[in-house]
Amino acid sequence: MIMNREKRWWRLALTVDGTTLTRTWRRVLATTVLAFVTTIMWEVFDIHTLTLTVTPFSLIGVAISIFLGFRNNASYDRYWEARKLWGRMVNVSRTWARQVSTLIQAPEGSDEAVLAEVAQIRETLILRQVAYVHGFRLHLRGEDTWEQLGAWLDDEELERLQSESNRPAAISHKSGEIVSAAWRKGYVHPMHVPILEGSLTEITGIQGGCERILATPVPFIYNVLMHRIVGLYCVFLPFGLVSSIHWVTPMAVAFIAYAFYGLDSIGDEIEEPFGRDPNDLPLTFLSRMIEVNLRQRTGDTELPGMHRPIAGVLD
Structure with a gap:
């Protein structure tokens, strides 16, 4: 951008x-x-x-202008819808971090081991969303540099992702399994499980919307x-x-x-808003912003700098 x-x-x-x-x-x-x-x-x-007469060109020129306007409106609708979907991704990621931090709690009177386990579950789920967002960006751009997610996912999961046809969906699915396991251990109240699942469902819906734009060109x-x-x-x-x-x-x-x-x-x-052309959406910037916001929620103080424009272009 x-x-x-x-x-x-x-x-x-x-x-x-x-x-x-x-x-x-x-x-x-x-x-x-x-x-x-x-x-x-x-x-x-x-x-x-x-030589020809100018009259046909006047009439045809007006028609072409109208058709080009319709086409550009259709292309901009795709662009703006993609931007709104990523705006929702920013919001739901922040909401997810807040929900995980407040709704996953150790039972009263728990010992230090349980408190440490709950704290680890919270941090894991928040950082997994960071991995998801970066992975989703790679998925939309068709890039295969998934090893950069090693900062938030273990080697075993990275290896397993290699065989997945939809890697962001696999990351989100695993986060749902962690929430389910926390509920079975009594760390999540039954009434709070639908709230957490609702956020994961919205994330999946955003992904589906972006994939629809990606897979259905003009x-x-x-x-x-x-x-x-x-x-x-x-x-x-x-x-x-x-x-x-x-x-x-x-x-x-x-x-x-x-x-x-x-x-x-x-x-x-x-018409293809997820690429790296100068006027495409700044997915790297949005992903980094989400990463910084969520890592702050875990208490991390060694944060990366925000992505800056290079020669006036924000990637």
Whole structure:
């Protein structure tokens, strides 16, 4: 996610990094060169056989703008839903730490061994949520660096996770088993078990929502159609403008091509919100924030620093 808080118009207008221009400049340049060649043919060599009227381009341009708006709205809906789901993940993780700390209690009159065991169960469940969040981030991004979870999971569980098709779900399932074991030992009141299970269920629901976005992209046929229409429109546009605006054609085509190719590229950029593109969600930052918040609940004082933007981009 780009963390550019610059509000001055001229600075924003001149910004290149993180904009669609980094992805579309080749197409814009090629279209502008074509427009320049078309203008030379018309003005210098008097070749007028390939010209078209501007009327169809006016009508088609309006239709393309509407379709691009619909597509970008669909892509942004996916992006915003993903951000809301991760906002819920932040909240439910904090809630989980509070519930574990207050609802898992040693029976009155317990000896030191039981008190120590209960304290260990609390810490384990909280740190397991840290492992879950980092594992969920790796799961969404398709990364296979699960050894970094060794700070919160033992070697036996890490080995077992290698054979799991859905590793975050396996981590959450094991946390549920620990809650169940604590209940059987009398460390969790029967009325509090549904509360803890409710948090785990919400975590699973958030995961399912993110996986739905990940596994259901904008229909391929729709993307292909929009790319083709925009490309053909920009290619033929010089032939429709040159007879009316003459030497201004290259500049007009460059501007229109930048706008249309840019709008088309925005949809591609944000429709997959879990990647590492500059405008994707900062999953590493959110995971680190959850980690710091939860480790503080365990009394840990050797906390990692919050993730900071690099070159204005927050990963």
